Amino acid sequence: MPSEELVVIRARGVKKYFEPAAGIFRSLVGRRGQLIKAVDGVDLDIKQSEILSLVGESGSGKTTTGEVLILLQSPSEGSIFLKGTNLCNLKRRQLRRFRRRMQVVFQDPYQSLDPRMTVFRTIAEPIRVNERIGKDEISSRVVNMLEQVGLSPADAFLHKYPTELSGGQRQRVAIARALILKPDFVVADEPVSMLDVSVASGILNLMLDLRQKYKTAFLFITHDLAVARYISDRIAIMYRGKIVEFGSAADVVEKPFHPYTQLLLSAVPVADVMTERKRVETRADVVEKEYAAIGCRFQYRCPWVKDVCRDHVPELAEVESEHFVACYKYPSEGETSDAAPVESTPSP
Numbered sequence: 382m383p384s385e386e387l388v389v390i391r392a393r394g395v396k397k398y399f400e401p402a403a404g405i406f407r408s409l410v411g412r413r414g415q416l417i418k419a420v421d422g423v424d425l426d427i428k429q430s431e432i433l434s435l436v437g438e439s440g441s442g443k444t445t446t447g448e449v450l451i452l453l454q455s456p457s458e459g460s461i462f463l464k465g466t467n468l469c470n471l472k473r474r475q476l477r478r479f480r481r482r483m484q485v486v487f488q489d490p491y492q493s494l495d496p497r498m499t500v501f502r503t504i505a506e507p508i509r510v511n512e513r514i515g516k517d518e519i520s521s522r523v524v525n526m527l528e529q530v531g532l533s534p535a536d537a538f539l540h541k542y543p544t545e546l547s548g549g550q551r552q553r554v555a556i557a558r559a560l561i562l563k564p565d566f567v568v569a570d571e572p573v574s575m576l577d578v579s580v581a582s583g584i585l586n587l588m589l590d591l592r593q594k595y596k597t598a599f600l601f602i603t604h605d606l607a608v609a610r611y612i613s614d615r616i617a618i619m620y621r622g623k624i625v626e627f628g629s630a631a632d633v634v635e636k637p638f639h640p641y642t643q644l645l646l647s648a649v650p651v652a653d654v655m656t657e658r659k660r661v662e663t664r665a666d667v668v669e670k671e672y673a674a675i676g677c678r679f680q681y682r683c684p685w686v687k688d689v690c691r692d693h694v695p696e697l698a699e700v701e702s703e704h705f706v707a708c709y710k711y712p713s714e715g716e717t718s719d720a721a722p723v724e725s726t727p728s729p
């Protein structure tokens with residue numbers, strides 16, 4: 382665990398439960414009143430200048446976790462600390478002071494930017510709302526920020542509207558807006574998944590550069606383990622509301638322990654994995670069944686499933702130094718087992 386003074390965001394026992402969607406699902410499976418435990422007991426620490434990736438397939442609870450951590454959604458249970466202050470204990474007015482210190486970059490720069498606002502207004506707005514400074518200082522900060530995110534010379538971009546920019550340029554504007562107040566913590570929710578590979582790698586390198594300059598802590602949400610391996614220091618693998626594996630990016634990708642991580646990394650061609658994912662995930666009843674499982678939520682897809690997995694929920698345990706797994710296949714450190722991790726390389 383990172384040393385105390387460097388921890389920027391800390392989550393303890395964070396849960397977010399939803400009422401299931403009305404209508405078709407309820408009539409399909411008849412589980413009226415069964416809550417969807419979209420985030421179910423998440424503990425995380427992210428330190429200064431660290432990028433922690435949250436990885437999992439669609440519907441695993443990544444976005445909900447990110448939004449709860451910055452209190453865009455309020456948790457059903459648990460505590461969230463920003464540099465030691467428990468945000469969940471604050472009154473609404475007190476919380477306002479902390480909101481500016483936590484920002485988000487969304488997946489779709491086409492939707493997240495206001496089409497009626499120029500680049501200048503988009504980036505200047507958070508300053509105007511939060512700080513009392515003159516026009517000249519605002520201008521110079523916006524120009525400086527544009528240069529930092531690689532939109533240079535700034536003059537060529539200041540008066541443009543989002544429709545006049547490419548996807549990559551729009552995402553750079555979204556990043557500039559998120560960082561203009563020098564936040565402590567940024568949630569980047571699939572920020573490159575809609576971009577071409579070459580444009581995406583430019584954005585990833587920009588984020589690596591900015592986290593050093595600004596010492597920002599990032600939660601980077603992605604379904605792509607190869608991207609997570611490239612950009613992050615540590616990786617948390619999420620499945621149906623629970624973190625099932627957690628460790629350094631190298632350990633999780635090169636020595637995956639959890640059968641789900643192994644599935645994500647399996648040598649199956651990417652197209653097949655995508656087909657399999659769609660087939661499974663578009664069936665809302667399957668997803669709901671996994672969320673409602675009494676034991677391990679991965680039990681219906683797990684090749685190693687044992688009786689204990691159907692009755693009990695495995696807790697995260699340290700199976701190697703700083704490498705945690707929630708799976709009955711592995712004993713925690715100190716116990717013995719024949720089970721070995723699968724050596725692996727990420728699929729492209």
Ligand SMILES: Nc1ncnc2c1ncn2[C@@H]1O[C@H](COP(=O)(O)OP(=O)(O)OP(=O)(O)O)[C@@H](O)[C@H]1O
Binds near residue numbers: 401419437439442668
């Ligand atoms: N407001 C809501 N009301 C009811 N259920 C919700 C709500 N928001 C999310 N969910 C459910 O919670 C689960 C997790 O959703 P979430 O959007 O966090 O997943 P995700 O990992 O971000 O998926 P994706 O990769 O598709 O973005 C899903 O089953 C989703 O349907």
Ligand SMILES: [Mg+2]
Binds near residue numbers: 443444445
């Ligand atoms: Mg999401």
